[in-house]
Amino acid sequence: MATAPRIESHNLSIADLFKEFYAVPDFQREYVWADENVEKLLVDIIDELYDNDEPLEDSEYFLGSLVVYPDQGTFQLIDGQQRLTTIYLLFCAIRDFVIESGNKSKAIEGLIAGVDQDTKTGLDIDRYRLTLQYGDGAKVLEIIADSKSNISSIDKIASESATKLVDAYETIREFLLSRFGSSVEKRLQFSGIFTSRVKLIRIGTLNLKSALKVFETINHRGVGLNSMDLLKNYLFINTSKQGSKDLKSHWKELKKRWDKMINIIHDCKEDPMRFLRYYIMSHYQVNLQNNFPEEAIYDWFTKEGSRYKIDKYPLKFVDTLIKASEDFSNFTRCKNVDGSDNQSLKNIKKLQGRYSQHFILLLAARELPKDLFIELCCHIENLLFTYTITRSTRKDINMIRDFSQWSQDLLEVKKREHFETFIELYFTEKLVSLSNEFNSAFRELTESKIATYRIRYVLAKITQFVDNQAYSNVSQLDRYLDKSITIEHILPKSVNPELRSKFDKPNEYGSYVEKLGNLVLLEKTINSSLSDSTYDAKKSGYKQSQLLLPRSLVEKPGVGNNTQLNRTVNDLNLDQFEVWDSKAIDKRQEMLVHLARRVWGFETQHK
Secondary structure, three states, rough: OOOOOEEEEEEEEHHHHHOOOOEOOOOOOOOOOHHHHHHHHHHHHHHHHEEOEEEEEOOOOOOEEEEEEEEEOOEEEEHHHHHHHHHHHHHHHHHHHHOOOOOOOHHHHHHEEEEEEEOOOOEEEEEEEEOOOOOHHHHHHHHHHOOOOOOOHHHOOOOHHHHHHHHHHHHHHHHHHHHHHOOOHHHHHHHHHHHHHHHEEEEEOOOOHHHHHHHHHHHOOOOOOOHEEEEEEEEHHHHHOOOOOOHHHHHHHHHHHHHHHHHHHHHHOOOHHHHHHHHHHHOOOOOOOOOOOOOHHHHHHHOOOOOOOOOOOOHHHHHHHHHHHHHOOOOOOOOOOOOOEOOOHHHHHHHOOOOOOOHHHHHHOOOOOOHHHHHHHHHHHHHHHHHHEEOOOOOOOOHHHHHHHHHHHOOOOOOOOHHHHHHHHHHHHHHHHHHHHHHHHOOOOEHHHOOOHHHHHHHHHHHHHHHHHHOOOOOOOOOOOOEEEEEOOOOOOOOOOOHHHHOOOOOHHHHHHHHHHHHEEEEHHHHHHOOOOHHHHHHHHHHHHOOOHHHHHOOOOOOOOOOOOHHHHHHOOOOOOOOOOOOHHHHHHHHHHHHHHHHOOOOOOOO
């Protein structure tokens, strides 16, 4: 019967802790604490150990636990490196203040470096109490620990880890100056109190694999987890289960690939946890009862990792995440997987801001042929706009669940016939259920009911659609949203009493001005010349427009008989108006309702 790995724990003061030597393995994440993390630690300790300027007798501060395992006379640090590195920087800062005052403190210097015996030669060797084994951090901490080194030379090292370490050191110096002034004696007193009264528990295991398991157990508490670190730890543990003789090289490779994935997500200014959540929801079956919150991710891996063979092939899984993160990065920048622009994704971003739940579907669809992917994005745009215009997002609380469930079928779509079946089953069905609400929303749509950028989007989409029906292959929507195109109020937003009195419903003048039926996109050069003119005076300006929708208000454009332009004008019922009164505005609003239904996919567009 196999015996469980031996685990030992020791309750130690900081002084006792730093009688040993520690190293942070190169597969660990780098130093990431920001200034506020460093300052909070110091403030918490001061508040516990001091009453104003006076030390409290017999007070102690518990700093938590560390997880380590022994390796050739050094404790390899698996959990607690952010705290321990910060404490080490604190010792360096106090020592430097002492040196700057022309003094020395062997006690402080002993916390920074010590004498060890070489295990091969038996000779004494000088060693730092803490060393980092990753990237530039190793060199930077060594420079700070060496009192003879010039810290300004660190500026030449531009990595984030290097910057964080220097910032932490400078934050500590500023804190000590602010708290203790120029008094070296008070800083040394603080050092003595700190090293004797700050306690922590050092948990030691026999090997790295056991240390990782202890780390997982200690940190898995469900609230306030760093789930990404726990997940990486999960992958490390399962890498060790594969029986490789060279585990460290496998762990280094896993960290290298993991960091690549994290950097891709950070570069597009997104949250790795959100990406991971969306990826799982798009590719696997999950419990959607609570919409699969981020804190459920680690539990899902521990329960389902074996089912999906993630635990058996952790490196392969990370490689899959790398490719998915690259595609995800493109989606956040409104691009297809090949890096080309995607107009529908641009429109969604303009309409919805940082809305991102549709990325679940995009991740499931990333291997679709490009033409089908672009069509899918168009359908997503239509659906999300419909939710917005009908204000159904609050009612349809199951939207994220829908996207996750739809993704399972979308993963199987390879050909157009399957794609069209998928769209009909999910998107068309959803639009049908919202059809009446869509009609009502457009019949009542005014400038004051939605944001200006959304009313511009509505007019731009309809104007582009009409032009495309008439001329084919017209410009992208961006052209219609350009500043050179403005919103024209056919019935002017005028305070001229005479103009208002001539309107057939003068008491309702203001409400008719802002109706969708009274709005049209028009070139700025034309619009500025029309100003507050009457409808009759504006007709000549509308005729000059390159956009069919404003031009069709006052004339029936056409070339020859049965041309595409003529067919479009007749097919879309683009009526002309001799006078512009309340009846004309109401009639045009209804006309725009019918156009909108075709623009946003409620009716089959006639070829």
